[in-house]
Amino acid sequence: MDGHPALEVSGLGKRFERPAVDGLDLRIGAGEFYALLGPNGAGKTTTLRMVAGLLRPDAGAISIFGVDALKHPVEAKRVTAWVSDEPMIYDKLTPFEYLEFVAGLWSIEAKAAEARAVAILDRLGLKDPMHERCEGFSKGMRQKVALAGALVHEPRLIILDEPLTGLDAGSARLVKDVLRERVRQGGTVILTTHILEVAERMAERIGVISRGRLIAEGTLSELRLKSGNGGSSPGESFPAPAAGRDPA
Numbered sequence: 001m002d003g004h005p006a007l008e009v010s011g012l013g014k015r016f017e018r019p020a021v022d023g024l025d026l027r028i029g030a031g032e033f034y035a036l037l038g039p040n041g042a043g044k045t046t047t048l049r050m051v052a053g054l055l056r057p058d059a060g061a062i063s064i065f066g067v068d069a070l071k072h073p074v075e076a077k078r079v080t081a082w083v084s085d086e087p088m089i090y091d092k093l094t095p096f097e098y099l100e101f102v103a104g105l106w107s108i109e110a111k112a113a114e115a116r117a118v119a120i121l122d123r124l125g126l127k128d129p130m131h132e133r134c135e136g137f138s139k140g141m142r143q144k145v146a147l148a149g150a151l152v153h154e155p156r157l158i159i160l161d162e163p164l165t166g167l168d169a170g171s172a173r174l175v176k177d178v179l180r181e182r183v184r185q186g187g188t189v190i191l192t193t194h195i196l197e198v199a200e201r202m203a204e205r206i207g208v209i210s211r212g213r214l215i216a217e218g219t220l221s222e223l224r225l226k227s228g229n230g231g232s233s234p235g236e237s238f239p240a241p242a243a244g245r246d247p248a
Contacts (some may be wrong), residue, residue, distance in 0.1 A: 004066030006030045006157050006188035007051060008107060010246070012060035014212075020046040022212035028190060028205075030156075034184045035203035036192045044192035045085075048159050051190075052082035062142070064157060076206070081150035085162035087142035091135035095126050095145045098134065100151050106153040111151070120148045125174055125225035139166035147175065158182060160191040176202055 005027050012024040021043045029035045036044045049055040051062055062069040062076075069076035089098055097119055103113030121130045124144045129137070134145060145168055150158060156181070164172045176187045179189050179202070195201050198208045200220055208216040208223070216226055 004030070004063070006065060007190065008061075008063040009047075010052065010061050012047065012050065012062065014043075014046050014055065015059050019212050021050070022207075023132055024060070024212065024214055026207065026214060027189065030188055031183060031186055032188055032190075033180070033202065033204045034188075034190045035199035035206045036190065036209055037196065037199045037206050038192075038209040039194055042194075042209045044194075044209055046212075047209070048082075048161060048190065052080060052159050053077055054082065057179050058061070079156040081153070081155035081158045082174065083143075083146050083150045083158070084161060084185060085159040085165045087139070087146040089134050089142055089145050089149065092133060094129075094131045094133055095121055095148065096130045098145060099148055102149045103152050108153060116152050116154075118147075120151050123178055124148055125171065140171050142177065143167060144171060151178075155187070157188045157190070160189070162193060163191055164193075173196060176217070214237060 007026065007028040008214060009024060009026045011027075013019065013022055014021040015043055024043070026047075030209070036047065038044050046055065051064070051069070052067060052163050053076065057070070064076040065079055067076045067079075073184045090101070093101065098119065099117035100110075100113055103116065116234070118127075118130075124147065125139070126148065129141070134142060137145070143163070147160075147163070160179075163175060163179075167175060179191075183189055183237055205217065206218055206223060217225055218226065
């Protein structure tokens with residue numbers, strides 16, 4: 001898998017009542033922090049759900065580190081993690097038990113799983129409640145538990161759908177720091193957001209998606225030049241994401 005981009009999609013398409021993703025081409029290099037930016041309904045989540053293997057595309061190809069994710073989905077999923085904007089965790093488990101459970105699914109040896117769980121929960125500010133059941137947690141805490149579960153098998157590619165949703169400013173900064181650490185360690189992070197400020201502050205490259213198509217892509221400075229606005233925000237020329245601010 002070495003030498004291949006982290007993600008490459010070509011001609012990706014998915015239709016419901018109308019096209020949700022329409023002939024999308026995308027290439028993201030290994031070690032990038034990439035944001036897929038667009039308004040609600042633009043096709044961001046549908047795109048990444050297909051990449052994560054949760055939704056079958058109607059057309060196109062998906063390659064993850066050189067692995068054909070449609071022909072070899074299990075191999076692709078071994079190096080991938082998906083975090084939904086709606087945390088899907090087991091309420092009756094504690095964060096520590098949840099991470100042990102996830103580690104077991106990946107056949108991680110018990111001692112290694114325990115050490116990883118403690119380290120990840122500590123890094124995400126969940127050390128104190130790590131032995132409390134998740135059923136009483138706020139959405140923000142549940143989101144951090146879900147992220148911890150995604151990190152436990154040390155994936156090369158982390159895919160997150162609106163990862164700062166429900167987080168207070170402190171937790172949002174913590175999640176950003178953890179994701180940046182993963183990139184510095186050689187991982188690849190792809191996230192969706194409808195908030196321009198989140199994409200500007202977090203990502204090295206931004207892809208702007210509208211009606212299921214990638215209409216612009218580049219660094220923030222490159223997008224500003226393409227928009228013809230010089231130093232102004234690219235959101236002023238491309239279809240505007242929903243109003244909002246980065247919680248951190």
